[in-house]
Amino acid sequence: MSQFKVAFASSSFRPTSHAFKLNFMFQTRVVLADDDGSIHHFGFSFVEAQRIISWELNPNILVDVIGRVYNMSQVHQSSPNDSKNKRFTVDIEDAA
Secondary structure, eight states, X not given: OEEEEEEEOOSSSBSSSOSEEEEEEEEEEOOOOOOOXXXXXXXXXXXXXXXXXXXXXXXXXXXXXXXXEEEEOOXXXXXXXXXXXXXXOEEEEEOO
């Protein structure tokens, strides 16, 4: 990868707890490289759904939830003055 920037990950919501993030620019280039095994491929940190529900985790770090969707609401307009943005509620259960 070339022509990218490294910056502090200081926004309110962050995809990871790491202190830095990579910013892709218009001129950023990414090419296929040989895998020498020195970088962990996944880096997942799985937690039980109850830890998310109970607010035990940092609410400013984004999480991906793996589970089974068992209910979905109708699509609603986010606000009366905003016809572009929609929302819906998804109920999931732990897949474990």
